[in-house]
Amino acid sequence: MLTGQKIAKIRTKVGLTQEQLAQKLYVTRTMVSKWERDICQPDYNTVVKIAEIFSVSPDEIISMKEAVINELYSFLSDTNSSDLLKDLNEFLSTLNSRDRSVFIRRYYYFEDINIIAENYNITEGNVRTVLMRTRKKLKKYLEEMIK
Numbered sequence: 304m305l306t307g308q309k310i311a312k313i314r315t316k317v318g319l320t321q322e323q324l325a326q327k328l329y330v331t332r333t334m335v336s337k338w339e340r341d342i343c344q345p346d347y348n349t350v351v352k353i354a355e356i357f358s359v360s361p362d363e364i365i366s367m368k369e370a371v372i373n374e375l376y377s378f379l380s381d382t383n384s385s386d387l388l389k390d391l392n393e394f395l396s397t398l399n400s401r402d403r404s405v406f407i408r409r410y411y412y413f414e415d416i417n418i419i420a421e422n423y424n425i426t427e428g429n430v431r432t433v434l435m436r437t438r439k440k441l442k443k444y445l446e447e448m449i450k
Contacts, residue, residue: 306350306365306373307341313357313364314339327356344373348416371413375438387445394444398437405430406437 304312314324321335328335328349337343345353347361347370354361361367395403401423408414408422409430416434420427 305341306344306369307339309364310335310345310353311339313359317357319356324353324356328352344370346374347371367415368413371410374434375410390445390448391441394441397444398440402433402437405433409434 314321319327321339322332325332325335330349334343338345344365347365347367350364350370351361354364365373395406398406405419405423408419409416416427416430420430423430
């Protein structure tokens, strides 16, 4: 069962509407609808909040490892690199030390964003920004490798 289907099933089981769940999470009903239709995925911190609202374990919705893999896969799904590991290593060598370490800690060791932030003495928002920019650079790098 997909993540969105799990959210919808549990939400219905506990008797909440999409609107009520959205209010509890401070998001729009449209966002909840997109999650439930698997158009997009909530980040893992939001999954934890959803699980708290539903009084279930976050793993009943999605494991942290799956969430992190989905986060990275969404940027790589449309690339056709024939040797992804080699290309990934070459790409990582182009990054500065901190950005490379943040990327590896998140996508190889599956560390929580808050732990990465603490280790580098930066905000969680800054970690998210570094990861987003690095994923975009990686996608562009891989697209150029294919050309």
